[in-house]
Amino acid sequence: MQPDSNSNNNLQPTDHPAVHSTVLLVVTSISTFITPFNTSAINIALPTIGEEFSADAISLSWVATSILLATAIFLVPLGRFADIHGMKKMMLSGLAVYILSAIMAAISGSITMLIISRAIQGLGSAMIFSTSTALLVMGTSPEKRGNVLGINVACVYIGLSLGPFIGGLLTQSPGWRSIFWLMAILSLVTLILTLRLIKGEWAPAKGEYFDLSGSVIYGAGLIAMMWGFSEIPDWSGFVAIAASIVILAGFITRELKIKSPVLNIQLFISNRVFGLSNLAALINYAATFAVTFLLSLYLQYIKGLPPEEAGLVILVMPVIQAVFSPLTGRLSDKFEIRLLVSGGMALTMIGLLLLVFLDNGTQLTYIILSLIILGLGFAFFSSPNTNAIMSSVDKKSLTIASATLATMRLIGQMLSMGVAMLIIAVIMRHAEITPEYYPQFLDCVRVAFIVFTILCFGGIFASLARGNTKGD
Numbered sequence: 022m023q024p025d026s027n028s029n030n031n032l033q034p035t036d037h038p039a040v041h042s043t044v045l046l047v048v049t050s051i052s053t054f055i056t057p058f059n060t061s062a063i064n065i066a067l068p069t070i071g072e073e074f075s076a077d078a079i080s081l082s083w084v085a086t087s088i089l090l091a092t093a094i095f096l097v098p099l100g101r102f103a104d105i106h107g108m109k110k111m112m113l114s115g116l117a118v119y120i121l122s123a124i125m126a127a128i129s130g131s132i133t134m135l136i137i138s139r140a141i142q143g144l145g146s147a148m149i150f151s152t153s154t155a156l157l158v159m160g161t162s163p164e165k166r167g168n169v170l171g172i173n174v175a176c177v178y179i180g181l182s183l184g185p186f187i188g189g190l191l192t193q194s195p196g197w198r199s200i201f202w203l204m205a206i207l208s209l210v211t212l213i214l215t216l217r218l219i220k221g222e223w224a225p226a227k228g229e230y231f232d233l234s235g236s237v238i239y240g241a242g243l244i245a246m247m248w249g250f251s252e253i254p255d256w257s258g259f260v261a262i263a264a265s266i267v268i269l270a271g272f273i274t275r276e277l278k279i280k281s282p283v284l285n286i287q288l289f290i291s292n293r294v295f296g297l298s299n300l301a302a303l304i305n306y307a308a309t310f311a312v313t314f315l316l317s318l319y320l321q322y323i324k325g326l327p328p329e330e331a332g333l334v335i336l337v338m339p340v341i342q343a344v345f346s347p348l349t350g351r352l353s354d355k356f357e358i359r360l361l362v363s364g365g366m367a368l369t370m371i372g373l374l375l376l377v378f379l380d381n382g383t384q385l386t387y388i389i390l391s392l393i394i395l396g397l398g399f400a401f402f403s404s405p406n407t408n409a410i411m412s413s414v415d416k417k418s419l420t421i422a423s424a425t426l427a428t429m430r431l432i433g434q435m436l437s438m439g440v441a442m443l444i445i446a447v448i449m450r451h452a453e454i455t456p457e458y459y460p461q462f463l464d465c466v467r468v469a470f471i472v473f474t475i476l477c478f479g480g481i482f483a484s485l486a487r488g489n490t491k492g493d
Contacts, residue, residue, distance in 0.1 A: 044218045046169055049153040050176040051211045052112070055119070056146045058180035059204050060088070061339070062188025064317045065332045066197035068454075073197075074132040077451045078318075078462075079442060085314055086438040087136045090247050091143025092150070093431040097284045098236035100151035100423065105229055107222045108152040109215070115148025116212040120205050127201035145208075154411070154423035170411065171350015171404040178342035178399070185313070185339075189332030230281040235272060239283065242268035243435070250439035254447055284425070294413040295422070297486055298406055299429045301362060304480035305402055306433025308473040309369060311441040312338075312376070312395065315466050316388070322454050323381060323463065337389050341396025346404045353405035362409070363484040365401030368394055370477035376470045380463065406484075437473070444468050 063070075067081045074080075103111035122145055126138035157173055191199045242265045249261030276282040289296035313335055320331035353361060372395035375387070407426065414422045444465050452458050 045157050046172065048211065048215050048219060049157045050173055051207070051214070052116070052149050052153050053173055054176045054180040055204060055207055055211065056088075056092075056150070056180070057177045058184045058187075058207075059123075059142070059200070060085070061181045061184025061313055061335075062191070062200045063197075064313050065185050065188040065328050065335070066192040066200060067314075067317060068321045069192050069197050069328065070132075070135070071453070074135075075453070076132045077453050078445050078449055079451055080132050080136075082314070082438060082442045082445065083136050084132070084139060086247065086435065086442070087140040088143040088146065089431055089435045089438060090243060091140040092146040093143075093428060093435050094240040094243050095144055095147035096151050096428045096431060097425065098232075098239070099147050100425075100427075101283050102231055103148075103152050105227060105231055108156060109219055109222050111148050112152045112156075113212060113215055115145045115152075116208050116215065117145075118142075118148060119145030119208045120212070121145075123201045123205040123208065127198045127205070129198075150427045151423070154407075154426070168347070168351050168354065170407050171347040171353075174350065174404045174407060175343050175346040177403075178339045178346055181313075181339035182336055182343050185317070185332030185335040186329070187332075189327075189329035192328040232276075232279060232281060232283040235276055235279070235283040238268060238272045238275065242272055243432070247435060247439055250443045250446075252446070253443050258446075284428075288414070288422075288425075292413055294409055297483055298362075298409045298413065299425060301366070301402075301480055301484045302406055302410075302426060302429040303433045303436075304476055304483055305366060305369065305399075305406075306430050307436040307440070308373065308433075308476040308480065309395070309399070310434035310437035311469060311473070312373075314438065315441060315469055316376075318454065318462070319379065319466055320388075323459060324385075334385060334388060335392070338392040338396040338399070341393055342399045342403070345397060345400035349401050350404035350408065353408040358405045358409045359484055361405040362402050363481050365398045365403075365405070366477060366481045366484050367398070368401060369398030370474055370481065372398055373470055373474040373477055377467055377474060379466055379470070381459075402484075440472055441465075441469050444472075 064085060067084060070076065070084065071078075071081050076084075099111060119142060122138050122142035125141065126135055129135040129138055154170075154173070157169060187203075188200055191197070191203070245261045245265035245268060249258045249263075249265060252258030252261060273286055276284055276286045289299065316335055317331055320326045320334055321328065324331075326334070349361060349365075372391050372393075375391040375394070379388070410426050411422055445462075448465050448468070449458060449461050452461075454462050
């Protein structure tokens with residue numbers, strides 16, 4: 022895409038469009054890699070962290086969830102803020118926050134400080150993800166969009182792939198804190214590359230109104246929801262979830278009425294492909310994100326594997342995702358997207374169904390087969406679905422589409438962890454995962470995978486309902 026020299030707001034990294042596109046792909050792909058790598062690496066380290074801080078299962082789930090909650094709260098508001106004040110500025114600020122929060126996490130002296138550090142890390146993630154996909158799409162011609170988005174999505178899965186293995190090695194020696202030091206270094210490298218290689222700025226909504234009140238209401242609704250999940254079956258949990266429903270319903274009603282909403286609800290209503298593709302993303306991530314969390318605990322507690330071996334087993338799923346995502350991205354430029362996405366959702370459902378039958382004696386080959394099927398399902402779902410969403414809006418809406426897609430992903434991931442936390446809270450309460458509680462923990466794992474399988478089954482129909490779409 023040739024930059025328009027007549028616009029002061031257009032992003033102009035270089036004078037050569039090919040270099041422009043390549044630079045954006047490199048920088049956004051590295052930034053896209055960081056958070057999933059961190060998440061999957063920390064999932065492997067959770068049993069070791071729990072042992073060091075004597076933390077129960079709910080506290081460990083908050084280590085994994087706090088970053089998701091913070092990212093989900095800030096992602097859409099900061100995407101809108103970046104539209105008004107500058108996308109490059111937002112990305113650089115996010116990398117700086119990510120570096121500082123990683124250092125905080127590395128020196129944490131308690132489980133509470135670690136959870137708070139992870140929440141601040143979520144703020145940095147929101148700043149990065151609210152701009153990265155939109156920057157990439159703006160620098161790529163429509164006929165190549167599926168291909169570059171496939172590469173970008175593959176970087177997510179490469180991060181997920183390397184996370185369990187490298188996280189396991191680092192946890193074993195020199196220790197889990199080294200994961201956060203590595204994150205700080207990677208983020209610093211990305212910040213330097215962004216400063217040196219991306220010139221100019223992009224603020225497509227410069228001068229427009231920022232809906233601060235709506236942003237606060239939106240964040241309050243998400244916080245109440247996740248707090249409620251962790252507190253059930255206590256009455257306070259039910260009250261918090263009820264409050265979240267009321268708050269979010271009020272937020273949606275308000276956003277439909279104001280001129281410059283923080284989240285364009287009308288886009289979901291008027292654009293069928295955009296709305297249903299985002300719904301499919303929400304369902305897919307809600308059904309799948311907690312898989313790594315649950316399997317990490319299962320492999321280390323029930324099967325007795327050390328962190329690096331558990332990481333190698335879990336490595337199978339994201340490796341398959343990373344290998345096949347660029348291919349499915351290219352396919353989405355040529356073939357019917359809803360069939361690719363629905364097929365991916367069906368494969369994911371089969372993989373989840375196989376995990377329902379885990380027990381003490383389940384063979385590792387059975388688990389690996391399930392993870393291969395899940396990896397294929399994710400690959401056929403994610404890249405084509407991303408292409409469908411980003412191709413369904415005009416250029417002015419690219420940033421909000423990017424932020425909305427990332428929000429659906431994060432809310433889905435948050436709901437997935439919320440379901441896992443709810444099941445653990447009901448069955449195990451606040452017990453630590455010790456041998457006498459292993460049978461109850463296995464019950465948690467089975468019930469969770471039953472719920473996730475049912476969710477994925479419903480997601481097949483959401484994918485099919487979007488109608489005929491191609492990534493053009």
